[in-house]
Amino acid sequence: MAEFRPGGFSILPPVVKNLIIICVLVFLAQQVSIKVFHYPLEYLFALHYWQSPLFKPFQLVTHLFMHGGFWHIAMNMFALWMFGRIVENVWGPKRFLIFYMVCGLGAAICFLGAQTIEFHSLTNAYLHGQIPVSRIQQFLYEPVLGASGAIYGVLVAFGVLFPNSLIYLWFFVPIKAKWCVIGFIAIELYTAMEQNPNDHVAHFAHLGGALFGFLLARHWKKKGVGGGFY
Numbered sequence: 001m002a003e004f005r006p007g008g009f010s011i012l013p014p015v016v017k018n019l020i021i022i023c024v025l026v027f028l029a030q031q032v033s034i035k036v037f038h039y040p041l042e043y044l045f046a047l048h049y050w051q052s053p054l055f056k057p058f059q060l061v062t063h064l065f066m067h068g069g070f071w072h073i074a075m076n077m078f079a080l081w082m083f084g085r086i087v088e089n090v091w092g093p094k095r096f097l098i099f100y101m102v103c104g105l106g107a108a109i110c111f112l113g114a115q116t117i118e119f120h121s122l123t124n125a126y127l128h129g130q131i132p133v134s135r136i137q138q139f140l141y142e143p144v145l146g147a148s149g150a151i152y153g154v155l156v157a158f159g160v161l162f163p164n165s166l167i168y169l170w171f172f173v174p175i176k177a178k179w180c181v182i183g184f185i186a187i188e189l190y191t192a193m194e195q196n197p198n199d200h201v202a203h204f205a206h207l208g209g210a211l212f213g214f215l216l217a218r219h220w221k222k223k224g225v226g227g228g229f230y
Contacts, residue, residue, distance in 0.1 A: 012081070013088040015097045020077050023147060026065045027073050042066065046143030047108055049115045054141060064104040066145040076147045083158040084151075090161060091220070099157065100150050102216055103209040107149020110208025114192075115139075149205040152188075153213025156181055160217040185210055 026041075033041045047063035048054040067073035088096040122139055125131045158165075159181035166174045175183075185207070192203035 009089050011085065013085055013093060013096075015088055015093045015100070016080060016084040019080060019084075019100070019147075023065050023067065023073060023077060027067050030066060042143045042145060046145040047111070048143055049119060049140055050112055051119065052140040054143075060105055060108045061101075063108065063143070063145045064101075064147050064150055067147070068145060072146060076151055079151050080147065080154065084154045087154055087157050087161065095220075099213070099216055100154065103153025103213045104147070104150035106153070106212025107205040107209035110211065111144060111149070111202055111205035114204035144202045144205060146202075148202070149209030152184075152206045152209040153216075155184065156210045156213040157217040160214065160221060181210075 030041050033039050043054060044056070045059060045062040046066055047059045048056075067076065084096070084100075087099075091099065119136075119139065122131065122136050126133060126136055159177045163176065163178035165177045167177050167180045168174055169180070188203050188206045188210070191201070192207060
């Protein structure tokens with residue numbers, strides 16, 4: 001049985017609720033800023049490569065609350081509610097918030113690590129005359145934003161806590177949580193390795209959030225924090 005915190009199961013526990021509210025408010029601020037002031041907030045608060053002139057340390061946190069469009073935020077907030085509410089009810093708000101932020105920071109660190117490798121590859125290509133300098137400039141000024149890395153960590157935590165619970169893909173295809181999580185990670189790993197130039201999804205951020213989420217969730221589970229249905 002799962003160890004639910006005092007007060008019983010909440011359909012919208014406080015941390016999940018406040019994370020959704022903050023993300024929606026920030027998304028609205030993004031729209032107002034670009035339409036009224038003609039200034040993208042992504043320049044300041046989205047995560048940039050650490051050698052970019054636009055990089056600021058606080059972006060490691062602020063990028064988690066920004067999104068690139070309606071469907072981006074809608075899908076992320078739905079996944080946060082769907083899986084995060086259950087995990088928060090098991091762990092409680094304080095531990096869940098710590099977990100969420102660790103996954104988000106882990107996602108950012110892994111993504112910047114992958115970017116460092118890519119930047120050196122681009123630099124070598126430029127020095128050998130294979131790409132124009134504009135390609136490097138584009139790389140330095142291209143932001144990444146969204147809560148997906150942290151949410152992948154939450155998804156993995158759900159899989160660790162409730163490995164045999166059924167998830168219904170497309171609302172009618174039942175699959176056990178552990179296989180669903182493994183499938184999502186496999187797809188992310190494949191697409192990350194494929195290196196499609198037209199793919200602008202931060203796959204290594206997703207993988208980083210999943211990795212940190214798995215390590216922390218497994219550590220807490222071994223310590224007897226929370227529980228799950230098996």
